[in-house]
Amino acid sequence: MELQRTLILIKPDGVERQLIGSIIGRFEQRGLKVVGLKLVAVSDELARKHYAVHADKPFFGPLIAYITSSPVVAIVLEGPDAILAARNTIGATKPIEAAMGTIRGDYGMMVGRNLVHGSDSVENGKAEIELWFNESELVSYDRAIDGWILEK
Numbered sequence: 001m002e003l004q005r006t007l008i009l010i011k012p013d014g015v016e017r018q019l020i021g022s023i024i025g026r027f028e029q030r031g032l033k034v035v036g037l038k039l040v041a042v043s044d045e046l047a048r049k050h051y052a053v054h055a056d057k058p059f060f061g062p063l064i065a066y067i068t069s070s071p072v073v074a075i076v077l078e079g080p081d082a083i084l085a086a087r088n089t090i091g092a093t094k095p096i097e098a099a100m101g102t103i104r105g106d107y108g109m110m111v112g113r114n115l116v117h118g119s120d121s122v123e124n125g126k127a128e129i130e131l132w133f134n135e136s137e138l139v140s141y142d143r144a145i146d147g148w149i150l151e152k
Ligand code: IDP
Pocket: 054, 059, 063, 092, 093, 111, 112, 113, 114, 116, 117, 118, 120
């Protein structure tokens, strides 16, 4: 297993439905560590950069409107195989197809309101974390001493 970081977004529907605590709880209960956390009012520019890979898709316009419609919670999670662990905790892209017990399976019905984003690869995770966070906003967790490293 490889120690990885992943970028998680609680999308506007998750924030509006007051599911922030429930959603973060799913990841925490699983054992992933929060190493970055903030509420962000998403600009059109940030949304377009984040979803640049989907620029040619028919749902791109609605997707940008959705992600900029109210604040999102941006989170960096760290843990062994964090990318896959988080994706499996989130569930399939279409909530209707997501397994019960996953965030999307338990809270959603519509692909256009699927509550959470999670990076899909280590490489994309690194780029997304760089896009959403400054280095100074992240902390490190040392598993050897089971404690935080807080560099001032
Ligand atoms: P993912 O979030 O599970 O990685 P992606 O295929 O990367 O799924 O799509 C990014 C986001 O775009 C989805 O989470 C969802 O919000 C939106 N999306 C994907 N496919 C559709 C669609 O067919 N209609 C509307 N929105 C979609």
